[in-house]
Amino acid sequence: MIRGGVLIMVLWSAGAIAQQAPLPVASVASPGKVLAVSLRVDRDGRPEYRIERNQKVIVNWSRLGFILADAPKFERNFAVGQVKQRSFDDTWEQPWGERRYVRNHGTEMRATLDEKTGRKLIVVFRVFDDGVGFRYEFPDQPQLKQVNIVEELTEFDIAEPAAAWWIPGGEWNRYEYLYNKTPLAELSQAHTPVTLKLASGVHMAIHEAALVDYAGMWLRRVEGQRLKAVLSPSSSGPRVARTAPFVTPWRTLQIAADAPGLYLASDLILNLNEPNRLGDVSWVHPFKYVGIWWGMHLGTQTWASGPKHGATTAETKRYIDFAAANGFRGVLVEGWNKGWDGDWFATGDEFSFTEPYPDFDIVALSAYAKKKGVHLIGHHETSANIANYEKQLGPALDLYQKLGIDAVKTGYVADAGGVQARGADGRIHFEWHDGQVQSRHHLHVVEEAAKRHIAVNPHEPIKDTGLRRTYPNWVSREGARGMEYNAWGDPPNPPEHECNLVFTRMLGGPMDFTPGVLSLTGASGKRIQSTIAKQLALYVTLYSPIQMAADLPENYAKFVKPFQFIRDVPVDWADTRVLNGEVGDYVTFAREDRNSDDWYLGAITDEQPRSLTVPLGFLDAGRKYTATIYRDGADAGFAGNPASVEIETRSVSSTDTLTVQLAPGGGQAIRFAARGKK
Ligand code: NOJ
Ligand code: CA
Numbered sequence: 001m002i003r004g005g006v007l008i009m010v011l012w013s014a015g016a017i018a019q020q021a022p023l024p025v026a027s028v029a030s031p032g033k034v035l036a037v038s039l040r041v042d043r044d045g046r047p048e049y050r051i052e053r054n055q056k057v058i059v060n061w062s063r064l065g066f067i068l069a070d071a072p073k074f075e076r077n078f079a080v081g082q083v084k085q086r087s088f089d090d091t092w093e094q095p096w097g098e099r100r101y102v103r104n105h106g107t108e109m110r111a112t113l114d115e116k117t118g119r120k121l122i123v124v125f126r127v128f129d130d131g132v133g134f135r136y137e138f139p140d141q142p143q144l145k146q147v148n149i150v151e152e153l154t155e156f157d158i159a160e161p162a163a164a165w166w167i168p169g170g171e172w173n174r175y176e177y178l179y180n181k182t183p184l185a186e187l188s189q190a191h192t193p194v195t196l197k198l199a200s201g202v203h204m205a206i207h208e209a210a211l212v213d214y215a216g217m218w219l220r221r222v223e224g225q226r227l228k229a230v231l232s233p234s235s236s237g238p239r240v241a242r243t244a245p246f247v248t249p250w251r252t253l254q255i256a257a258d259a260p261g262l263y264l265a266s267d268l269i270l271n272l273n274e275p276n277r278l279g280d281v282s283w284v285h286p287f288k289y290v291g292i293w294w295g296m297h298l299g300t301q302t303w304a305s306g307p308k309h310g311a312t313t314a315e316t317k318r319y320i321d322f323a324a325a326n327g328f329r330g331v332l333v334e335g336w337n338k339g340w341d342g343d344w345f346a347t348g349d350e351f352s353f354t355e356p357y358p359d360f361d362i363v364a365l366s367a368y369a370k371k372k373g374v375h376l377i378g379h380h381e382t383s384a385n386i387a388n389y390e391k392q393l394g395p396a397l398d399l400y401q402k403l404g405i406d407a408v409k410t411g412y413v414a415d416a417g418g419v420q421a422r423g424a425d426g427r428i429h430f431e432w433h434d435g436q437v438q439s440r441h442h443l444h445v446v447e448e449a450a451k452r453h454i455a456v457n458p459h460e461p462i463k464d465t466g467l468r469r470t471y472p473n474w475v476s477r478e479g480a481r482g483m484e485y486n487a488w489g490d491p492p493n494p495p496e497h498e499c500n501l502v503f504t505r506m507l508g509g510p511m512d513f514t515p516g517v518l519s520l521t522g523a524s525g526k527r528i529q530s531t532i533a534k535q536l537a538l539y540v541t542l543y544s545p546i547q548m549a550a551d552l553p554e555n556y557a558k559f560v561k562p563f564q565f566i567r568d569v570p571v572d573w574a575d576t577r578v579l580n581g582e583v584g585d586y587v588t589f590a591r592e593d594r595n596s597d598d599w600y601l602g603a604i605t606d607e608q609p610r611s612l613t614v615p616l617g618f619l620d621a622g623r624k625y626t627a628t629i630y631r632d633g634a635d636a637g638f639a640g641n642p643a644s645v646e647i648e649t650r651s652v653s654s655t656d657t658l659t660v661q662l663a664p665g666g667g668q669a670i671r672f673a674a675r676g677k678k
Pocket of ligand 1: 293334381411413459460478484
């Protein structure tokens with residue numbers, strides 16, 4: 001339902017600006033009047049916006065604009081022209097997700113910025129009680145057809161002293177860094193989401209939504225706490241080249257009273273994306289999967305052909321049998337196709353996406369999987385040679401479609417700036433993983449896959465900006481340090497890592513983290529800094545509609561009891577609650593299964609032990625549940641006895657309160673199985 005109407009007064013007088021008279025301002029407030037955004041031009045005609053929360057400024061006047069390659073910049077000499085407001089309140093259903101229904105309730109202010117020269121730029125703000133999104137529209141106008149953007153002048157000047165959680169932007173390892181926690185005044189250049197805790201306790205995250213045919217935004221600190229957008233580079237000079245009319249991605253600010261509220265404010269990202277464009281998507285299935293994968297990261301198997309080749313017919317059958325016996329829908333097989341021999345990081349042009357190695361009988365294995373009710377998951381490692389990949393994309397996806405392989409994990413292993421793309425000039429150009437070329441490439445793959453009813457899960461991806469709403473077959477992605485760093489990372493992921501991820505990377509959307517390594521052992525016997533109970537809790541705390549059980553089948557055979565939780569836990573949710581949490585320290589989630597009345601709880605902590613009080617008010621009142629609790633044993637800890645786990649079954653109801661004890665680096669996972677009828 002869309003209701004028209006002006007929610008709050010527009011204080012705008014078009015007259016000439018008197019010398020020191022206050023500048024005219026156009027303002028819009030969120031439905032509950034929690035947040036308000038104001039827009040004005042300064043005395044030089046530079047457009048700027050400001051955000052208040054409960055009447056207190058939290059983002060100071062911050063600039064808007066662009067530098068263009070072959071036209072005068074959009075920066076000064078503007079006046080605010082036509083301003084329109086509307087309110088909106090609609091609820092839409094997700095095909096899969098963290099909750100079934102999402103409410104989109106906010107107010108919009110759409111303002112035309114008139115430049116003295118006659119050019120126009122439009123800025124649109126959407127203001128929710130828990131966040132703000134704004135984007136630019138480049139209208140069709142005779143003076144500016146081809147828009148070549150060198151730099152975006154958007155700024156975010158944070159008004160209160162703040163702590164910041166961030167990873168470096170523009171560095172060689174893409175998004176795969178450990179999180180820094182620093183005063184915001186010490187941030188250099190960061191990827192988004194950047195998460196902030198203001199002195200008043202207000203939590204904020206700056207990110208973007210609907211990154212389509214545009215360069216990803218990094219944030220560079222200019223001075224004090226003033227951050228400025230930096231667009232990911234392009235080999236062709238301008239970082240973005242578009243033909244008007246077009247819109248930019250939304251610049252988003254999630255704003256909440258505390259860390260749980262910040263996480264829940266992420267619906268804003270989805271709300272700012274366009275609705276599903278694929279029509280009936282009943283062919284997109286959330287699923288759990290196993291795969292020929294961890295062995296390669298441990299070094300006991302290889303992607304390459306030879307005596308240690310992982311992707312053999314016999315090994316794949318073993319995984320299919322294991323998946324079928326334990327209720328996993330998918331079996332990922334990496335290293336199945338020709339091109340892995342030698343230095344594959346550097347030889348992406350050698351990958352064939354249609355030719356299996358001779359010891360991998362893809363046709364027989366697909367049929368065998370089908371017989372067992374299991375699906376192979378395809379794998380396309382490209383080493384970021386998208387020129388080679390795009391050339392083969394059609395036939396590669398056709399092959400999968402023919403064999404009933406309805407999900408593909410893609411990969412773009414190469415240093416940042418090392419994506420090899422074929423330019424319009426026919427030559428290879430080096431691009432960034434989050435530049436405009438790669439933003440187009442990802443959507444191209446997702447659209448081609450959708451035509452064949454295939455879901456896509458990119459690793460070394462572009463960041464998540466909520467495009468899963470528009471393209472529900474874009475089910476997950478990597479884009480942070482995942483489990484693989486616990487095999488070979490130096491250092492491996494520290495105990496706080498997942499507590500950081502929840503409130504940073506995960507604000508963008510699902511991550512294919514690949515949890516569940518119950519053996520807690522990386523390559524060469526290196527210890528994983530976790531407990532078994534925490535590995536289980538990750539299925540509830542790190543959302544993805546596809547979740548891997550990443551350990552080897554022979555390891556799961558040693559941990560049959562805790563493995564039961566991985567067998568039970570769903571991947572698609574009717575509802576999600578964040579019961580407590582602090583960025584980087586701990587968090588507790590409760591999620592309701594979309595296909596039953598059961599609830600699941602996951603709690604994780606950093607290196608500190610914790611005792612959390614958790615009221616079970618989320619359960620249906622008056623109903624009994626059988627809680628199966630997987631908790632850290634008394635001697636458990638990432639440095640203590642990580643395998644120590646206690647499993648208890650008891651009857652609970654919504655009036656009960658649990659004390660959730662977490663060991664250092666530990667966690668807790670609970671299944672609440674509903675009894676009787678609703
Ligand atoms: C990096 C991915 O994150 C990992 O999951 C995969 O096994 C390798 N690339 C090979 O494609
Ligand atoms: Ca990776």
